[in-house]
Amino acid sequence: MKLLVVDGVKPLEEHFLRGKNVHIKFVTCGKEDCKCKKGYRHGPYYYIRKKIRNATKDYYVKLPKEKLGFQYQVVGSALLVEVQDVEQIPDYLKQLPIFMVTDKLALRQ
Numbered sequence: 001m002k003l004l005v006v007d008g009v010k011p012l013e014e015h016f017l018r019g020k021n022v023h024i025k026f027v028t029c030g031k032e033d034c035k036c037k038k039g040y041r042h043g044p045y046y047y048i049r050k051k052i053r054n055a056t057k058d059y060y061v062k063l064p065k066e067k068l069g070f071q072y073q074v075v076g077s078a079l080l081v082e083v084q085d086v087e088q089i090p091d092y093l094k095q096l097p098i099f100m101v102t103d104k105l106a107l108r109q
């Protein structure tokens with residue numbers, strides 16, 4: 001079944017990143033008329049900084065869909081989660097409003 005978890009992106013990211021020494025970055029891009037030039041920078045991007053010999057290297061952190069135990073899609077700040085059973089949804093997402101999605105068109109507004 002497909003469920004829409006309202007405002008689920010942040011709790012999911014926080015849960016995944018918990019316990020890691022993660023840095024957050026907001027960036028500007030190369031496009032001339034982009035909103036990021038007016039202060040609305042892109043992001044957040046999460047990265048881990050590692051020291052290898054004398055050099056530091058940044059590794060971007062991406063949410064691993066497989067390890068989370070369910071498939072999901074990001075829809076704005078909501079998550080479209082695909083599970084066999086409601087029990088598959090982790091507790092940290094259960095505190096948020098969840099709607100059953102029967103029609104994909106319901107997501108377009």
Ligand SMILES: [Zn+2]
Nearest residue numbers: 028029034036
């Ligand atoms: Zn930009």
